[in-house]
Amino acid sequence: MPVNRMTGRMALALTLLAAAAVLVAADAVYAQGSAFGPRGDTIPSSGILGWMFAKQAEFYRSMSAVIRSAKTDGSAVWTLLGISFLYGIFHAAGPGHGKAVISSYLVANEETWRRGVVLSFASALLQAFVAVAVVGIAAVLLNATAGQMCSAGRVIELVSYALIMLVGARLIWVKGRGFLREARSLSSRPLHAVGAAVTPPEHKHHDHKHDDHCHDHAHHDHVHDHGHPQHGHGHDHGHHHAHDHDHGSAWGHAHGPEPEELAGPGGWRRGFSAIVAVGLRPCSGAIIVLVFALAQGLFWAGVAATFMMGLGTAITVAAIATLAVGFRSAAKQIAGTRSGYGMLAMRGIEVGAAVVVLGFGTLLLLGYMVAERGACF
Amino acid sequence: MNRLLILACTLASLLLGAGSVSAHPHVWVTMKSAVVYGPDGAVVGMRHAWTFDDMYSAFAVQGLEQKKKGEFTSAELQPLAQVNVESLKEYDFFTYAKAGGKELAFVDPKEYHLEFDPKEAVLTLFFLLPLKTPLKAKSVNFQVFDPTYFVDFALAEKDAVALETAPAGCQFNVGKPHELTKEMAQMLADIPADGKIPSDSYGEAFANKINVKCP
Numbered sequence: 001m002p003v004n005r006m007t008g009r010m011a012l013a014l015t016l017l018a019a020a021a022v023l024v025a026a027d028a029v030y031a032q033g034s035a036f037g038p039r040g041d042t043i044p045s046s047g048i049l050g051w052m053f054a055k056q057a058e059f060y061r062s063m064s065a066v067i068r069s070a071k072t073d074g075s076a077v078w079t080l081l082g083i084s085f086l087y088g089i090f091h092a093a094g095p096g097h098g099k100a101v102i103s104s105y106l107v108a109n110e111e112t113w114r115r116g117v118v119l120s121f122a123s124a125l126l127q128a129f130v131a132v133a134v135v136g137i138a139a140v141l142l143n144a145t146a147g148q149m150c151s152a153g154r155v156i157e158l159v160s161y162a163l164i165m166l167v168g169a170r171l172i173w174v175k176g177r178g179f180l181r182e183a184r185s186l187s188s189r190p191l192h193a194v195g196a197a198v199t200p201p202e203h204k205h206h207d208h209k210h211d212d213h214c215h216d217h218a219h220h221d222h223v224h225d226h227g228h229p230q231h232g233h234g235h236d237h238g239h240h241h242a243h244d245h246d247h248g249s250a251w252g253h254a255h256g257p258e259p260e261e262l263a264g265p266g267g268w269r270r271g272f273s274a275i276v277a278v279g280l281r282p283c284s285g286a287i288i289v290l291v292f293a294l295a296q297g298l299f300w301a302g303v304a305a306t307f308m309m310g311l312g313t314a315i316t317v318a319a320i321a322t323l324a325v326g327f328r329s330a331a332k333q334i335a336g337t338r339s340g341y342g343m344l345a346m347r348g349i350e351v352g353a354a355v356v357v358l359g360f361g362t363l364l365l366l367g368y369m370v371a372e373r374g375a376c377f
Numbered sequence: 378m379n380r381l382l383i384l385a386c387t388l389a390s391l392l393l394g395a396g397s398v399s400a401h402p403h404v405w406v407t408m409k410s411a412v413v414y415g416p417d418g419a420v421v422g423m424r425h426a427w428t429f430d431d432m433y434s435a436f437a438v439q440g441l442e443q444k445k446k447g448e449f450t451s452a453e454l455q456p457l458a459q460v461n462v463e464s465l466k467e468y469d470f471f472t473y474a475k476a477g478g479k480e481l482a483f484v485d486p487k488e489y490h491l492e493f494d495p496k497e498a499v500l501t502l503f504f505l506l507p508l509k510t511p512l513k514a515k516s517v518n519f520q521v522f523d524p525t526y527f528v529d530f531a532l533a534e535k536d537a538v539a540l541e542t543a544p545a546g547c548q549f550n551v552g553k554p555h556e557l558t559k560e561m562a563q564m565l566a567d568i569p570a571d572g573k574i575p576s577d578s579y580g581e582a583f584a585n586k587i588n589v590k591c592p
Contacts, residue, residue: 057402057529064432107388145440147460285403288436295435295498324388331384342381349385356389 052090059087060285063305067293070301077301084289084305088124088312091285098123098278099317101164101360103324105274108171108353113325119271120318121311126279128310130156131286132303139291140299149287156280161365163277168358175354179347186340277361283309402529405430408521409532411539412589415511418544420589422483422507423472423519428533434500438493447495454491454500461502462486470506471530473520473584481517482509515591520584532585544591552586 062083070076092099102123106116138144138152286306293302331349335342411424429437437457443449451458465471466485474481489504521530532538538551 060403061405061430064430139439143440146437147457148440288403288432291439292432292435295439327384327388331381331388334381334384345381345385349388352385352389 052093056087056090056093059083059090063087063289064292067289067296067298067301067305070298071296077304080301080305081308084308085312087285088309088314089316090312091283091309092124092313092316098127099320101167101278101357102274102317103321104353104356104360105167105171106321106325107328108175108350108357110328110350111271111325113322115271116321116325117318119275120321121314122275123279124310124314124317125307126275127282127313128286128306130280131282131290131306134282135287135290135294135302136299139294146291149291153282153284153287156282158365160277160280161361163273163280164361165358165365166361167274167277168354168356168361171354172351172358175347175350179344179351182340182344182347186344283313285309402523402526404433404528406528406530407533408530408585409537409539410519410521410585410587411541412517412519412543412549412587413505413541414543414547416542417511417513418591419511419513420508420517421511422505423474424488424503424505424541425470425472425521426501426503427530428494428499428501431498434493434498437500447498449491449493451490451492454493458489458491458502458504461491462489462504468523471521471523471528472506473522474508475518475520476512476514476516481512483507484509517589519587519589521587522584530585538587540589543589547589547591550588550590552584552588 063080066076066080066083070080102116102119105111106119111119134149134152134156138149144152286309289305289309290299290302293299293305328349332346335346407428409426409428412420413422413424415421438449438454441449441453441457443453462485470483470486472483474483483506486504486506489502492501492503493499494501523530532551532553538549540547540549
């Protein structure tokens with residue numbers, strides 16, 4: 001599986017790169033921290049976590065002074081953008097930015113790291129957009145109060161959590177059936193073959209064929225030719241995946257669709273539901289910054305800051321998502337060298353990740369887990 | 378299969394860990410607090426004056442009616458003060474009292490109002506938080522903090538703590554919260570998913586502590 005190994009390596013490389021970028025960028029600003037006022041002595045000397053807490057608080061607090069000075073000094077806007085970007089990177093390490101949901105979604109759906117990065121960026125930018133829309137409509141157009149914005153925020157939040165639950169439930173449905181099918185095909189095989197350390201040749205051949213087939217799918221969505229007249233293959237796929245009740249028969253395989261097929265063209269539509277589920281809920285920090293900027297008569301600066309925060313957030317989320325995808329492909333590589341139980345284990349991991357998505361959605365919706373307390377009191 | 382198991386476990390902890398609650402403040406409060414005594418020398422409650430940071434203040438007054446631009450009278454802010462004290466109930470007013478090893482209960486705030494400082498553009502919330510039952514004790518401990526660290530409470534630089542109509546000989550001691558250490562950050566990260574704090578162990582780390590002793 002050369003492509004898989006490469007994906008794993010790329011994932012690792014990207015993760016390291018992202019981590020290095022974060023540290024370098026943070027260090028640069030830290031060094032000139034005195035530029036925006038006294039740095040204070042609250043930065044703990046040890047512990048990445050503590051340091052990150054201190055940094056994000058520092059960035060956030062310096063925003064108000066920078067926005068104020070932007071009123072008279074245009075160049076302060078650049079500082080604001082830089083701070084917002086870094087704040088986003090650090091802030092997303094905290095709760096409520098869909099890291100867990102996106103990562104679990106990627107693992108369950110056997111998505112590529114590329115797609116993980118795209119999903120992370122799309123959801124983070126949607127989150128920024130929603131914050132701007134909420135403040136733009138509620139505060140700028142309707143002159144709503146903080147309390148009214150909070151109520152609107154709560155409704156959006158509930159919708160978002162319900163969507164996360166739906167995405168999770170759907171994944172469990174699809175992946176659970178895959179798991180059961182795998183288990184069934186295992187138990188129907190002769191007993192001596194099941195426990196064998198070496199994959200039965202027949203099975204291996206089967207798998208191998210699949211892999212080639214699937215990689216073709218993933219990389220040549222629109223150019224490959226399976227002899228379908230007129231309609232692009234992608235269209236067909238999309239249709240099947242959106243409804244996905246007849247995979248088995250559509251493909252004529254005994255054990256249903258290979259994951260890469262699921263990650264194929266139709267997958268973008270499903271990815272969209274994950275983006276909306278995660279990105280719908282605006283971050284309360286962004287809303288506070290936007291309203292403050294509005295009060296200073298610099299709403300546009302708040303909008304720019306919000307999108308920079310979103311960009312920073314996206315980088316952190318993408319790094320964690322990539323890490324998760326990397327682990328998953330490593331697990332798959334090991335699983336691929338085993339007999340049927342390896343594939344069963346992979347299906348098990350996918351179902352587990354799907355359960356995590358549903359679990360997070362449920363806990364969030366029922367209020368047992370606080371993603372991020374709204375600034376409403 | 379062992380390696381696969383290890384990978385699966387790492388993956389699980391990554392996914393669950395990414396969703397764990399690790400709080401971060403969005404609201405900063407500079408506090409001044411007074412321990413209030415009744416005529417009989419019993420502690421009757423705590424009077425707070427909490428000044429919010431400028432960003433949160435701007436957020437809180439957004440859309441409120443004002444006669445003069447850039448200024449708010451306490452009368453104009455009274456509905457907001459009402460909402461504030463009602464919502465703070467959910468968070469136990471971030472105030473915890475203990476005497477003789479026992480938690481003391483508070484009842485709904487009295488004498489609450491908001492003031493807007495037009496120069497700094499910040500809001501200050503004033504309220505008296507009465508104890509359910511006034512208490513005569515040699516030593517009473519108060520803690521003010523947000524266990525989930527969404528609100529950062531810091532004592533004002535000057536006159537942060539006072540005693541109101543206290544009997545002669547009463548004294549107070551102030552303990553500031555420790556700076557955030559690695560252990561504390563870990564504690565924050567370990568707050569269970571339901572947001573409930575298992576014991577008052579976090580208080581020691583984050584709370585602004587006020588101890589009053591009377592002869």
